[in-house]
Amino acid sequence: VYGFIGYALLAPTTAExxxxxPPNRAPVISDISPTDGEQNAPITLTExxxxxxxxxxxxxxxxxxxxxxxxxxxxxxxxFGVYKVxxxxxxxxxxxxxTIEVTDGKExxxxxxxxxxxxxxxxDPFLQGWNYRKEISITHTQVAGDVTNFPVLIRVIDxxxxxxxxxxxxxILFMDKDGVATKLSHEIEYFNSATGTLTxxxxxxxxxxxxxxxxxxxxxxxxxxxxxFPEKVWNSNFHxxxxxxxxPIGSILDSTAKENDGIPKGDMVSADLVEGKIGxxxxxxxxxxxxxxxxxxxxxxxxxxxxxxQTTSTKLGAVWGEANRDSDKPYIICGKYYxxxxxxxxDVYGQQSNYQGRTSIGLNDxxxxxxxxxxxxxxxxxxxxxxxxxxxxxxxxxQNPNGIWFDDQSTDTHSIGALDRPTNDWQWTxxxxxxxxxxxxxxxxWIATEYANQNNPSGFMSFGPEESEx
Numbered sequence: 001v002y003g004f005i006g007y008a009l010l011a012p013t014t015a016e017x018x019x020x021x022p023p024n025r026a027p028v029i030s031d032i033s034p035t036d037g038e039q040n041a042p043i044t045l046t047e048x049x050x051x052x053x054x055x056x057x058x059x060x061x062x063x064x065x066x067x068x069x070x071x072x073x074x075x076x077x078x079x080f081g082v083y084k085v086x087x088x089x090x091x092x093x094x095x096x097x098x099t100i101e102v103t104d105g106k107e108x109x110x111x112x113x114x115x116x117x118x119x120x121x122x123x124d125p126f127l128q129g130w131n132y133r134k135e136i137s138i139t140h141t142q143v144a145g146d147v148t149n150f151p152v153l154i155r156v157i158d159x160x161x162x163x164x165x166x167x168x169x170x171x172i173l174f175m176d177k178d179g180v181a182t183k184l185s186h187e188i189e190y191f192n193s194a195t196g197t198l199t200x201x202x203x204x205x206x207x208x209x210x211x212x213x214x215x216x217x218x219x220x221x222x223x224x225x226x227x228x229f230p231e232k233v234w235n236s237n238f239h240x241x242x243x244x245x246x247x248p249i250g251s252i253l254d255s256t257a258k259e260n261d262g263i264p265k266g267d268m269v270s271a272d273l274v275e276g277k278i279g280x281x282x283x284x285x286x287x288x289x290x291x292x293x294x295x296x297x298x299x300x301x302x303x304x305x306x307x308x309x310q311t312t313s314t315k316l317g318a319v320w321g322e323a324n325r326d327s328d329k330p331y332i333i334c335g336k337y338y339x340x341x342x343x344x345x346x347d348v349y350g351q352q353s354n355y356q357g358r359t360s361i362g363l364n365d366x367x368x369x370x371x372x373x374x375x376x377x378x379x380x381x382x383x384x385x386x387x388x389x390x391x392x393x394x395x396x397x398x399q400n401p402n403g404i405w406f407d408d409q410s411t412d413t414h415s416i417g418a419l420d421r422p423t424n425d426w427q428w429t430x431x432x433x434x435x436x437x438x439x440x441x442x443x444x445x446w447i448a449t450e451y452a453n454q455n456n457p458s459g460f461m462s463f464g465p466e467e468s469e470x
Contacts, residue, residue, distance in 0.1 A: 024056060024058075024104070024106045024107055025054070025055040025056055025107070026055075026104070026107035026108070026109045027052055027053065027054045027055075027058075027060050027102040027103065027104050027107065027108075027109045028052070028053045028054070028055065028109065029050055029051070029052055029100055029102055029109055029111045030050070030051045030053070031049070031050060031051040031082065032049070032050045032100075032111065032113055033048065033049040033050070034048070034113075034115040035113075035115075036113040036114060036115070036236070037114065037115070037235070037236025037257065038115040038116065038236075039115075039116050039232070039235065039236070040116065040117075040118045040119075041090070041096075041115045041116065041117050041118065042090075042117070042118055043090040043091060043092055043117050043118065044090075045087065045090055045117075046086065046087060046088065047084045047085060047086055047087060048064065048066075048071070048084065048085040048087055048098060049082060049083070049084050049085070050064075050082070050083060050100055050111075051080075051081065051082045051083075052078070052080065052081070052083065052102050053080045054080065054104050056104070057080075058104040058105070058106075059077040059078060059079060059104070060077070060078050060079075060102050060103065060104050061074070061075060061076045061077060061078065061102070061103055061105075062074060062075050062078065062083065062100065062101065062102045062103075063100075063101050064085045064098060064099065064100050064101075065098065065099050066085075066087065066096060066097065066098045066099075067096070067097045067098070067099075068096065070087040070088060070089050070090060070096060071085055071086050071087035071088065072085065073085040073086070085098075090117050091117065092117055092118055092119060092120045092121075093116075093117060093118070093119045093120050093183070093229060093232075094116070094117050095114055095115075095116050095229075095231050095232070095257060096114065096115055096116075096117070097112065097113070097114045097257075098112075098113050098114070099111070099112050099113075100113070114231075114257045116231070116232050116257075119182065119183055119185075120183055122180050122181055122182050123180060123181075123183075124179055124180045124181070125173055125175060125218045125221075126469045126470065128221075129221040129222075129223055129224060130171070130173065130218040130219065130220060130221045130224070130469070131164070131219075131220035131221065131468060131469050132160065132164055132218065132219055132220040132466055132467065132468055132469070133175075133178070133216050133217060133218045133219075133466075133467050134160075134216065134217050134463050134464050134465070134466055134467070135178070135214060135215075135216055135463070135464035135467075136154070136214070136215050136216065136217055136461055136462070136463055136464070137212045137213070137214050137461060137462050137464070138152070138207060138212060138213040138214075138460060138461045139212060139459075139460065139461065139462070140208055140209055140210055140211050140212050140213070142449070142452045142453070142459065142460045143207055143208065143209040143213075143445075143449050143452075144209065144388075144444070144445040144446075144448035144449045144452070145209050145443065145444070145445020145446070145448075145449065146206065146207070146208055146209050146210075146445070147206070147207050147445065147446050147449055148205060148206050148207075149203060149204075149205065149235050150203070150204050150206075150207045150446075150449070151201045151202070151203050151204075151233050151234065152201070152202050152203075152204050152207065152453055152460075152461075153199075153200075153201060153278065153453050153454050153457050153460075154198060154199070154200045154201070154202060154217075154457065154461070155198070155199045155200075155278065155279075155457040155458075156196075156197075156198050156457070156458070156463065157195060157196055157197050157198075158196040158198065158463070159196050160196070160219070160466050161191075161193075161196040161198055161219060162193060162194065162195060162196030163196075164219060164220040165191075165193065165196075165219040165220065166193075166221075166222065166224065167193040168191070168193070168226075169188050169191035169193070169198070170224055170225060170226040170227065170228075171218075171219055171220065171221040171222070171224035171227065172186075172188065172191070172198070172200070172217065172218075172219050172227060173217070173218040173219070173221075173224075173227045174186050174202045174215060174216065174217055174218075175215065175216045175218060176204075176205070176215055176216075177214070177215070177216065178216055181216070183227075184202050184203060184204065184215060185202070185203045185229045185232040185233045186200050186201060186202040186203070186227070186228060186229070186233060187200060187201045187228055187229075187230035187233045187255060188200045188228055189201065189243050189245060189278070189279045190245065190279045190280065199278060199279045201230075201233050202215070202233070203232065203233045203234075203235075207449070209445070217463075230255050231255070231256060231257040233255070234255055234256040234257075236257075237438045237439050237440045238256045238258075238436060238437070238438045239256065239258050239260065239296060239297065239300070239303075239437050239438060239439055240254045240256060240258065240260040240293075240296075240435075240436065240437045241254060241255040241256050241435075241436045242254055242255075242262065242291075242416070242434075242435045242436070243255060243278070243279060243280075243433075243434060244276070244280075244281045244282045244416075244432060244433055244434065244435065245273070245276075245279050245280040245281065246273070247270050247273050248264040248268035248269070248270070248272050248273060248282055248291075249264070249268070249269065249270055250264075251263065252264060252282075252291050258296070260293055260294070260296050261293075262291040262292060262293045262416065263291065263292050263293075264289075264290075264291055265288070265289070265290050265291065265292050265418075265420075266285070266287070266288030266289040266290060267285070267287075267288060267289065268282070268289050271283075272284075272285075272289070274431065276308070276431060276433035276434075277308040277310070277368045277431075277433045277434065277454070278308065278433055278434050278454060279433075281308075281431050281432060281433035281434075282417075282431070282432055282433075283430070283431055284417045284427070284428040284429060284430060284431075284432060285427075285429065286313060286315060286317070286427045286428065286429030286430075287427060288424070288427065289417055289418075289427070289428075290318075290415050290416060290417035290418035290420065290424075290427065290428070291415060291416040291417055292413060292414075292415050292420050293413075293414040293415065293416075294414070295322065295411060295412045295413055295414050296414065297322070297414065297437065300405060300439045301375075301377055301378060301405055302375045302376055302377040302380075302403070302405055302439065302440065302441050303374075303375055303405060303437060303438050303439045303440060303441065304372060304373070304374045304375075304436075304437070304438050304440065304441055304442040304447075305320055305334065305372065305373045305435070305436065305437050306370060306371070306372045306434075306435070306436050306447070306450070307319045307320065307370070307371055307372075307432060307433075307434065307435040307436075308368055308369070308370050308432070308433040308434045308435075308454070309336075309363065309368070309369055309370075309371060309430065309431070309432055309433075310366065310367065310368050310369070310430050310431040310432075310433075311336070311363070311364050311366070311428070311429055311430030311431070312364055312365070312366045312430065313336075313364055313428075313429035313430055314338055314339050314364065315338065315427075315429060316335070316336065316337060316338060316343075316425070316426045316427075317335050317336045317417075317426060317427065317428040317429060317430070318333050318334075318335040318415070318416075318417060318418050318419055318426035318427075318428055319334055319335040319336075319371065319416065319417075319428065319432065319435070320333070320334055320335070320414070320415070320416055320435065320437075321333035321334070321335070321414075321415055321418075321419045321420075321426065322409070322411040322413060322414050322415075323411055323413050323415070323419045323420055323421035324410075324411055324412055324413065324421060325412060325413055325420065325421065325422070326422070327421070327422065328421050328422060328423055329347050329348055330346070330347060330348035330409040330410065330411060331345075331346070331347055331409075331411065331419055331421060332345070332346045332404070332409060332411070333345050333346075333419060333426060334371070334373045335426065335428065336363055336364065337358050339360075339364065340360055340361060340362045340363050340364045340365070341358040341359065341360055341361070341363075342358065342359050342361045342363055342371060342384065342386060342391065342393070343356075343357070343358045343393075344356075344357045344358075344373065344382075344384065344393060344401075345357070346401065346404055346409065348409055354399075355395065355396070355399050355401040355404065356395070356396040356399070357384075357393030357394065357395045357396070357399075357401070358393055358394060359384075359391055359392060359393045359394060361386050361391060363386070368431075368433075368455075369386060369387055370385075370386075370387055370388065370450075370451050370454065370455070371384075371385065371386055372384065372385035372442075372447050373385075374441045374442060374447075375403050375404060375405035375441060376403055376441045377403050377405070377441070378402070378403045378404070378405070379402055379403050380402070380403045381402055381403050382401055382402070382403060382404060383441075383444075385444075385447050385451075387451060387455075388447055388448040388450070388451030388452065388455075389448070390444060416428075416432060416435060417432060434454070
């Protein structure tokens with residue numbers, strides 16, 4: 001009689017093959033102060049602050065660095081809690097970036113944050129070296145509704161700027177009124193001192209639809225350092241502003257503090273940087289040209305995308321979209337369908353979550369047009385705009401996306417000019433300019449006013465005569 005008391009089967013294994021259960025969870029960083037994108041931090045601020053927590057109760061180590069260097073800190077094997085970083089040397093009207101890295105020894109979590117310090121106290125530029133100014137007046141009848149924190153486009157050819165401003169435009173300055181006044185944040189997209197051609201964005205605290213809005217441009221200060229502050233023009237609601245005015249053999253720069261820069265793909269060359277609607281823009285060949293970005297919108301449940309487009313193509317073309325590098329679905333896209341159809345599409349695996357909306361709008365007539373896609377949040381509705389006016393899409397099978405946005409599908413790529421996925425399709429043929437993504441649903445008044453300003457800057461505002469220092 002034979003009996004088995006017990007046995008064990010042995011097999012070789014390695015450390016990599018051992019699966020821990022439950023799986024380790026990454027540390028959590030929260031309660032960041034100043035908050036990311038804070039616009040008016042006082043220069044008397046003496047510390048940064050954040051909270052760390054490990055879902056598994058592990059001890060954590062952290063490090064904090066700042067740029068420019070205003071302080072740093074680190075800690076080893078720390079428990080859940082709030083930690084502070086001493087800082088010093090803040091200056092007015094600056095951007096400061098700081099990076100928090102936390103690890104439990106297995107997983108590492110990184111948060112990148114930024115904040116702006118308060119602007120300079122009110123001053124009179126004529127008492128600080130500037131010699132000339134001009135009044136700028138926005139015609140209120142061009143404003144569809146009162147707007148706040150509005151980046152207004154200035155595009156002008158000015159002989160006085162040609163003759164009296166610094167060659168690089170560093171001394172160009174914008175103020176909210178004459179005399180002792182508050183400096184307005186601006187970004188110069190283009191300045192040609194030989195012709196006096198200026199393309200700039202100026203952030204206005206408020207623009208009225210019932211009375212003209214006045215502000216002032218100063219110039220003629222040979223000792224001035226740069227007065228630009230591009231990141232402060234675009235508040236924390238803007239997650240990307242691509243002027244598309246960079247040579248496509250290098251990075252495609254985002255003007256916001258988020259730094260969501262892109263990488264040109266395909267065979268884009270310097271000759272693809274051409275004159276656009278607002279300034280230089282990019283020409284896409286419809287074959288393999290597109291711009292790829294790291295995915296950064298999954299946490300957004302509402303927002304607005306706007307873009308300027310020009311095409312004569314009858315083919316499919318993506319203005320912007322999200323997809324997966326390893327599979328053809330899911331994806332979300334806004335652009336054009338065949339012929340002149342403005343198109344929005346979202347496709348995932350399974351039929352009930354797919355949406356196809358289109359409308360014949362004449363967008364391939366070879367003229368410049370602005371398109372916008374707005375989401376008010378899940379269940380609250382979408383809106384689509386063409387040249388500043390809302391349009392209706394016809395939805396396949398009576399579908400209604402009802403607020404669909406980037407967070408409603410799991411994707412890992414964001415792209416301009418194509419869908420960045422294995423089939424690499426929906427290649428845009430033509431020009432694209434000034435593409436933006438924000439995390440709030442902009443209203444019809446804002447979109448109509450933005451269109452009026454960007455479509456015809458000289459009709460939107462007027463410049464007064466040159467005034468010299470008294």
